C-alpha cells in the first residue's frame with residue numbers, strides 16, 4: 193500500500209556534504225518526494241521528537257547534535273515506504289548496519305548516523321504532522337507511477 197514516511201537529513205550529513213547522496217539513494221529506489229524543506233530545529237520540537245529517549249544519559253547530546261546545523265526534512269511516498277526506507281537507512285548503530293545501507297556504508301559512530309526515518313506507519317503520521325503543514329505536502333502523480341506500484 194502506498195504510504196508516506198518522514199526523513200530528516202541530520203547535521204553530520206549536512207556537515208559532511210552527504211545530503212545529495214542520501215537523497216539520491218532514496219530517489220533511486222523509486223520513492224517520490226512529496227515534501228522537502230530546510231529548517232533549524234529547536235528544543236521544543238526535539239524534546240517532542242525524541243521523547244522516547246528523554247531518560248537516556250545521551251539525551252542532551254542528541255538534542256545538541258540535532259540543533260548544531262540546519263537540517264533537511266522530507267516526506268517520501270511509495271509502496272511500503274516506511275519499511276522500505278528503514279531498510280535502506282540501516283540499523284540505528286552504524287557499526288551494526290549492513291553494508292549497502294546508508295548508515296552501513298557512510299556512518300560509523302553515534303549520535304552521528306546521518307538520517308532519521310519513521311519506524312512505523314503510525315509514527316510516520318505523527319512525525320509528518322510534527323514537521324510539515326498540510327499545504328507543504330504535495331499530492332502529485334508521476335507519469336511513470338505504474339512502474340513503482342505493486343500489481
Ligand code: ADP
Nearest residue numbers: 245250254283284302303304305307308309311
Ligand atoms: P532511530 O533513529 O534509528 O529510530 P532511536 O529512536 O533509538 O533510533 O534513536 C534516535 C537517535 O538517537 C539515533 O538515530 C541516534 O542519532 C541517537 N542515539 C541512539 N542511541 C544512541 C546512543 N547510545 N548514544 C548516542 N546517541 C544515540
